[in-house]
Amino acid sequence: MKIDSKLDLVLERTLDLTPEEVWKGWTTPDLICKWFCPEPWKVTEAEVDLRPGGIFKTIMQSPEGEKFPNAGCFLETVPNKKLTWTDCLLPDFRPVASIESGAGLHFTATILMEPAAGGKTKYTAIAMHRDETDRKKHEEMGFHQGWGICADQLEKLMKSLR
Amino acid sequence: MKIDSKLDLVLERTLDLTPEEVWKGWTTPDLICKWFCPEPWKVTEAEVDLRPGGIFKTIMQSPEGEKFPNAGCFLETVPNKKLTWTDCLLPDFRPVASIESGAGLHFTATILMEPAAGGKTKYTAIAMHRDETDRKKHEEMGFHQGWGICADQLEKLMKSLR
Numbered sequence: 001m002k003i004d005s006k007l008d009l010v011l012e013r014t015l016d017l018t019p020e021e022v023w024k025g026w027t028t029p030d031l032i033c034k035w036f037c038p039e040p041w042k043v044t045e046a047e048v049d050l051r052p053g054g055i056f057k058t059i060m061q062s063p064e065g066e067k068f069p070n071a072g073c074f075l076e077t078v079p080n081k082k083l084t085w086t087d088c089l090l091p092d093f094r095p096v097a098s099i100e101s102g103a104g105l106h107f108t109a110t111i112l113m114e115p116a117a118g119g120k121t122k123y124t125a126i127a128m129h130r131d132e133t134d135r136k137k138h139e140e141m142g143f144h145q146g147w148g149i150c151a152d153q154l155e156k157l158m159k160s161l162r
Numbered sequence: 163m164k165i166d167s168k169l170d171l172v173l174e175r176t177l178d179l180t181p182e183e184v185w186k187g188w189t190t191p192d193l194i195c196k197w198f199c200p201e202p203w204k205v206t207e208a209e210v211d212l213r214p215g216g217i218f219k220t221i222m223q224s225p226e227g228e229k230f231p232n233a234g235c236f237l238e239t240v241p242n243k244k245l246t247w248t249d250c251l252l253p254d255f256r257p258v259a260s261i262e263s264g265a266g267l268h269f270t271a272t273i274l275m276e277p278a279a280g281g282k283t284k285y286t287a288i289a290m291h292r293d294e295t296d297r298k299k300h301e302e303m304g305f306h307q308g309w310g311i312c313a314d315q316l317e318k319l320m321k322s323l324r
Contacts, residue, residue, distance in 0.1 A: 002254060052214060052238055053246075075237065075255050076214055084215075088250045088257045092164060093237050095250045095268040095292040106257040130257040 001110060001126065007135050011125040011147045019080040019113040019121045021158040026083055026111060032058065035153035038146055050077045055091040071096075075108070083111040105134045123151060163272060163288065169297050173287040173309045181242040181275040181283045183320040188245055188273060194220065197315035200308055212239045217253040233258075237270070245273040267296045285313060 003010060015022060025031050029046035036043045040063045047057040057071045072087035086108040090096050096106075112124040125147050129135040165172060177184060187193050191208035198205045202225045209219040219233045234249035248270040252258050258268075274286040287309050291297040 007256070084255060086251065086255060086257070089248065089270065092290070093246060093248060093270040094169070094290045095248065095270060095296075097292040108251065108255040108257060128254070128256045130259040134257075 001112070003126065004128075006132055007129050009127045009129075009135060009139055009143045011123075011144055011151070013123045013148070013151050014116055015121045015123045015151060015155045017121050017155055017158050018119055019115055022111075022113045022121050022123060022154070023080045023083075025154045025158045031157065035150060035157045036060075038149040039153070049091070050074055052076060053089075053091060053093045056085045076110075081113055085109060105137055106130060107134070107138065125151070163274070165288065166290075168294055169291050171289045171291075171297060171301055171305045173285075173306055173313070175285045175310070175313050176278055177283045177285045177313060177317050179283050179317055179320050180281055181277055184273075184275045184283050184285060184316070185242045185245075187316045187320045193319065197312060197319045198222075200311040201315070211253070212236055214238060215251075215253060215255045218247045243275055247271055267299055268292060269296065269300065287313070 025035060027048055027050060029048050032046035032048070033043045036046070036058060037060050042061045043058050044061045044067065045057075045059040047055050049055045052075055054074050055071070056074055057069065060068045060070065062068070070087065071090060072085050073089050073091050073093060074083070074085045076082060076084040086106075088096055088106045088108065106129070108128045110126045110128075112126070114122040116122045127138060127143060129138060187197060189210055189212060191210050194208040194210070195205045198208070198220060199222050204223045205220050206223050206229065207219075207221040209217050211217045214236055216236050217233070218236055219231065222230045222232065224230070232249065233252060234247050235251050235253050235255060236245070236247045238244060238246040248268075250258055250268045250270065268291070270290045272288045272290075274288070276284040278284045289300060289305060291300060
């Protein structure tokens with residue numbers, strides 16, 4: 001992956017989970033509903049079809065009960081290693097008409113899972129944007145804090161399932 | 163492939179070529195330059211990297227010498243069977259900032275090659291759009307005629323190379 005620091009946002013963490021646990025948390029709809037957005041927001045629905053062109057959709061609900069769908073499709077999925085999707089394309093790679101995403105901006109995201117010492121995982125989340133304006137907007141929306149809180153929630157959830 | 167007749171354009175032809183010949187014509191830059199747009203337009207450059215996320219770029223030149231780049235990336239490539247790319251994403255799946263395409267619209271295209279009787283190929287070209295406006299615009303730009311002429315040029319070229 002070539003990272004462009006002007007256009008991309010990156011979160012790097014070491015998670016006390018195996019790559020298999022991270023993968024399972026990221027790709028199982030029932031589990032996604034339990035960690036995928038910072039509380040007190042909730043994910044009320046998740047749809048995951050891991051083939052390239054398959055749907056990746058979540059519905060987030062604000063504390064006030066308002067629902068925000070995030071729809072996109074997977075581009076590349078390598079079990080226990082890599083997960084790439086975009087909200088620029090709907091299932092079967094159809095160009096999206098309006099941005100159905102809570103962020104209200106187009107991005108392609110990649111999650112990298114690499115084995116680390118002690119059965120842990122080097123976890124890298126990358127969001128690629130089309131321009132500096134969108135990167136900045138995403139950063140100001142709290143990308144690092146938000147994705148960091150979610151990583152904590154993922155770690156806590158998957159450890160509780162051991 | 164699910165075709166949506168309100169949003170997609172489809173060209174179906176039987177080409178007097180094998181699927182392997184069609185694939186070769188579609189994926190070899192030097193050959194693309196010889197058939198990929200209706201004469202007297204020319205393709206002066208072609209770049210092809212068939213991995214998902216790899217570049218697919220052509221530069222078309224009008225009879226007056228004006229150049230029009232078409233840039234996108236491959237989404238799914240199955241040798242001698244299927245080729246899917248989009249101009250919504252640049253290489254490595256980065257969201258496109260402005261539409262770098264002669265058509266001036268976003269679409270995802272799929273070419274299907276199926277063996278037919280007599281060593282021929284059932285050739286299906288599908289352009290998927292985000293809405294009816296874009297489908298109509300693409301149709302009025304001469305999708306069927308243009309892609310049909312190109313299919314003829316591809317057939318003629320590849321037969322000449324036997």
